[in-house]
Structure formats: C-alpha cells, structure tokens
Amino acid sequence: MSILLRLPCKRSERKSGFTLVEVLLVTAIFASIGVAVFTCLSNGLRLWTRTQRLVVEEDATVLFERLGGDLRNAFLYSRIPFEGDMGQLAFPTVVYTPADRMSSRAREGYVEQVGMVRYFLDSSSGRVLRAQANYSQATRGSGGPAIVMVNGVKDFRLRYFYAGSLEPSMTVHDSSSLPVGVEVELSFSDKVLKRYLPIPAGS
16 A cells, blocks of 8 residues: 655745836826826916906905095195105095084984095005095094005005196195196006096196
C-alpha cells in the first residue's frame, strides 16, 4: 500500500496597491473636479464684480438726483451762506426735517423748512457724505449726522459755472450770487462719472 505524502504548497502572496490605470483614473477625476470648481468660482467672481459696479452706478445716480434736487431749491440767504470749493459744497435750501416740538406744526412729524445741506468727501473711507441741518442748526453753525451717499470713491470734484463766464470755477468767490450750475465728477478705480446740475435761482 502506497503512502501518498502531501507537501504543503505555498500560496502566491498578492501585494496590495494601486495599478497605474487606477492612479491615472483618480488623477483625471480630481483634475475634472478642480476645473469645475475653478470655473464656478471664476464666474461667481465676475458676477460679483459686475453687480458691485451696478450698485456703485445706482448710488452715484441717487447722489446726482439728491444733489440736483437740493440745488433746484437753493437760494441766497444772508444767515446761511452758499459755500463751496473743489471737494465740498454747503448751501441753503429746503430740507425735510422733524418739526420743532414747540412749533404749531409739531403734530405733522416731518415738515419742509429752510435749512442747509452739505456734500463732501471723506477721503479716509472713500465715501461721499450728505449732512443736513434745519434752520436753527444752520444759523448756529451745527448740523445733523451725515449719511453715506456713495462708497468706493477715489475723488470727488466740483466745478461752478457763473453767468457770463465760459470757464468753470473751482471755488465760490462771490457769495453774493449763486452759480448757474455745478458740475459733479465722481472718480472710481475703473471709471469716471460726471453730471451737470443747474441752479434755477442762479440763472
């Protein structure tokens, strides 16, 4: 009787790891995801930049309309002078303010009255501000808090036009007369906006 001896056979040991095809496939997937993310971020940044430009233009339009409305109601008044230079402008006009508690119009809440407005540039923050004062504040040389009209302004320039003169003036020399118009120039990082605003009382 033959005895069969079985020798233990060694199983082939398989090493764990990635094949070249798997590495290339994963690399291609990550590259595709990276391109998609970069495209989304780039499009989002372009959209945000365009939106910011539109917001700035809207704010500038509001400033032009507000200043134009104040200038249309401007007038000469000895107690409140018309003062201006290249970077700021203050003048008497009709303002909409809370009524004096001691006056007969106290129940109306807000009323229109003679007052003063001032437009100027805060160069440290790049903002054009509008400050308003009622009659009492204006005659005392004080005023209310300033509100922001436009952000991101690099330069704010004013030029004044007088009757009989073709050249604009950078300063208001004669406080006894009103200019016939004011040219407002807003400079931003990528554009310049201008608007000529007439003053009917100066014509």
